[in-house]
Amino acid sequence: MTDALRRRETTLGNPGPHPNPRRPSLRLPPGATDAHCHVFGPAEVFPYAPGRTFTPVDAPREEVTARQRFLGLERAVVVQSAGHGADHRALLDALRADPANRRGVALLGPELGRTEVQTLHAAGVCGARLHFLPHLGANPEPDHTRMVVDTVVELGWHAEIHVQGTGIVDHAELIAAIPTPVVIDHMARIDLREGLHGPAVGSLLRLLDQGNVWVKISGVDRLSRTGPPYDDAVALGALLVERFPERVVWGTDYPHVNIAGPAPDDGLLVDLIERMAPSETHRERLLVTNPAELFGF
Secondary structure, eight states: OOHHHHHHHHHTTOOOSOSSOOOOSSOOOTTOEEEEEOOBOOTTTSOOOTTOSOOOOOBOHHHHHHHHHHHTOOEEEEEOOTTTTTOOHHHHHHHHHSTTTEEEEEOOOTTOOHHHHHHHHHHTEEEEEEEOOGGGOSOOOHHHHHHHHHHHHHHTOEEEEEOOTTHHHHTHHHHHHOOSOEEEGGGGGOOGGGGGGSHHHHHHHHHHTTSSEEEEOOOHHHHOSSOTTOHHHHHHHHHHHHHOGGGEEOOOOTTOOSOSSSOOOHHHHHHHHHHHSOSHHHHHIIIIIHHHHHHTO
């Protein structure tokens, strides 16, 4: 990839995180967990995947941790990004720097052998992610999906599913058949032009009714059709917390790659938690109890 193309990709959809977020007014409970963040690079130490579909701005673990501390978050789940592909060195570095307060989610490429998977497990990886988004590459082949699910079941991990639009409907049968805990990223990135009574929301609710499916109340800026303060997406988050308080978690999605427009204010995202989880009891579950159960803190 040429430097010119890298600069163009960084400008279009990867602007870097908000440079000066406000300090949240909402005080988070002790043990509050960022259930979805990424580490990127630094590229000179941890190069990006040669076949990647985007190039992020560097967000090394020290920067990610500093932003989380500023927001009042103590624990974090670091999700491997397609920007690094199946090269987990940056993820492993982040987990080993704070093993008590960090867990990880891997991308299990076909080239990863048994030894590499065991290394990830020993370092604190507790889940594997499957992408069904065209901008991140082709959907996984059925054989690869089966391999990932088999590995997740064997190791006692969760399966993390990343879909958008009608994806939660299109892949509902696959999700329903996974016999281990399943986590739906970013409220399934549902198209909110359908409102809260469309088929995608219905499909998500039916899956959550199964009892082994969880959902991340994150990415309100990605779902919203109205912009800050993201009222339409916050309404969906509030519905999910009210209906399934025992199987919701929340994350910053820091540093917000592959977005349209500037990155959201992370302080605002924290303050919106209060609108989605208005009681202290709900916030304790969302930020502390549920992630401790799901990720093994």
